[in-house]
Amino acid sequence: MRAEDGAELVQSRPIARVVGGRAEVCEGGWGREEAVIRLDGSMFGPEALFGLEGFSHLEVVFFFDQVDSQEIDSGARPVPGRDDGALVGIFAQRSRRRPNRLGVSRCQITSVDGLDVHVSGLDAVAGTPVLDLKPYVREFGPRGEIRQPEWASALMHDYY
């Protein structure tokens, strides 16, 4: 697939949907949400999830389908909570209004049942198309000391 200007495009087909959980996008308290990630039974059987219950956490790649393409930000905006003119670029924040509208989140696996993965703490609303599921493997986490600006920590205060 190519765009009008010849750029190569990547096409993904949702492998699953979020079922249950929060119906509308609103910030905060995501840690208490329970939901199901249901595999598309026309493409996958239960064997695609074999062994997943051996992991405590799941990494979920999803599509922010409720963000309109007109809302996408590809530049910079003021740093949250500051009014000194400092700017933060779209790739230095995790706003959902981002090019390609891809989300990546970690959540806890409660149980696996057939095509259903029961999870808690997933910050995606009901109906969200899921593009990939990966087990969270400790060694794939960040290596070395983690450093982040104060505004990022402040923003996360009530998120989960």
Next chain:
Amino acid sequence: MRAEDGAELVQSRPIARVVGGRAEVCEGGWGREEAVIRLDGSMFGPEALFGLEGFSHLEVVFFFDQVDSQEIDSGARPVPGRDDGALVGIFAQRSRRRPNRLGVSRCQITSVDGLDVHVSGLDAVAGTPVLDLKPYVREFGPRGEIRQPEWASALMHDYY
């Protein structure tokens, strides 16, 4: 966009490419690799990266473009290193031969220079199309105790 059977498809346009680093896919020692993630200058200006140097780590969503669509596994395979018939599903492993061929990795940010993010420890080869960049924010990491099967830890022994 829709597939032939009517399923909704998600289209992404690479926002960047991996420049330098390892030229060929081979496992092990990724932690020592240095590379550049170069934003597509036809879509973005340097402001899209403003503030990124305040973070130590980057989360990179990329497309395994060297995996042929024929190679994709959507079922299960024997658990690595075991011959007792135990199976592990494609969504319980991080193999690149996965539906949608999406990779998600963490790496360290060395510096940001115009449209270039210099990184170390990225497990993606030169030329890899990058679909998203997100700053690694501690609070978005896994919450609670992390548990994973022994085979996953063993597999990671020489990876980074």
